[in-house]
Amino acid sequence: MKYAYFPGCTLHTQADNFRLSCDASCRELGLELAELQSWECCGAVFPLSTDNRLPLASPFRTLARAHATGQPLLTLCSACYNVLKRTNYTVSGNAEVREKLEAFVELPYAGQGRVVHLLEAIRDDLGWGALRARVKRPLSGLPVAAYYGCLLLRPQEELQFDDPENPRVLEELVSALGAKPVLYPHRAECCGAYLGVRDSESTLGAVRTILQAAGARGARVLVTSCPLCFYNLDSAQARISQEDLAFKPLPVLYFTQLLALALGAPASQLVLSRHQVDPWPALQELGLGEVVA
């Protein structure tokens, strides 16, 4: 299966561990990701005002270029997915917006292309059975908390990704890798997103709530598909530990890092060095650390 791949602004920099572990996983899975030859930032947030369509120009250009390749557009970052898929939905259902964007961007496109997240490509195009058959190092016994956040799930009528109140896709992935999904409250709640840029205190409460809920139910690692969720959840833990001596740090991983590990990818491609909360101890407990090293 072949896809037109849009990495977005963060995957070639801070989130190179997300990109490289995705590349390694896709090689093992036979999913061919061809990065778009020319792409630009999606804008990071979908514009919610109805009287200013200019912020849609950039995601529209990406959608049109991807469609011209004849392949579905695939993204990894939850924010890129949200912006591109919502833009696609708007363009396909609103002729006035579509005509404006086509005229401004000078590319024809009517929203007929498919936008998929890597999780959808694995679930819908590859299938859980095929994934299970490719697992070389089952993560047996590892309790994994799947964290969805907001951007993969809402609004459901536009994204059609999963049930926003009780999503399953990440738990199904975790199960397919042989690990144990840990269900906990707040797994589909926002971590505070970009609010920390303006006020670094503002997101601490939301982050603490999520981490404590997952930890209290026995999770040893938490997985996400958003570089901003990763940053918020990982970087706040030193501060939370200072204030609350009973707090037990919870390593945060991209789901692709667990995926690559289970598929037998070389350790270098997991890029485990970017984590403030070290994931090694949790992986070593299972004997997985030795395999990776």
Next chain:
Amino acid sequence: MQISRSEVRSDFVLRVEEISGEKILGCYQCGKCSAGCPMIQVMDCPPHQVLRLTQLGSRDEVLASGTIWLCASCQTCASRCPRGVDLSRIMEALRAVRLRAGQPALDLGSVPKEVLGDVPQQALVASLRKYTS
């Protein structure tokens, strides 16, 4: 407190409705938005009250609230509203009223260097979009 038609249907309220595309009077104040809001603990005014003040045309009070800048547009309220009101769009419209009046909520120069160096690019792009443009 006196409520007049001139406030309830003021230019401010009509502008918020136009920018958001939402019907402000659709809300019947059940509070479900506030019950599920992940940021409510740091807000000075709960989300359903911001909407109530908007219904009443209390322009100055709404625009002075810190709540509009602490909404992360996660859409939890919008996805659960029994009246189909998208409060995240109304919050965006309230921010837009301030931003379009030339009142940004973020001075990038005042963000600590270690934060600027650490946060993912998407956070910088998102916060510039939400707080300055």
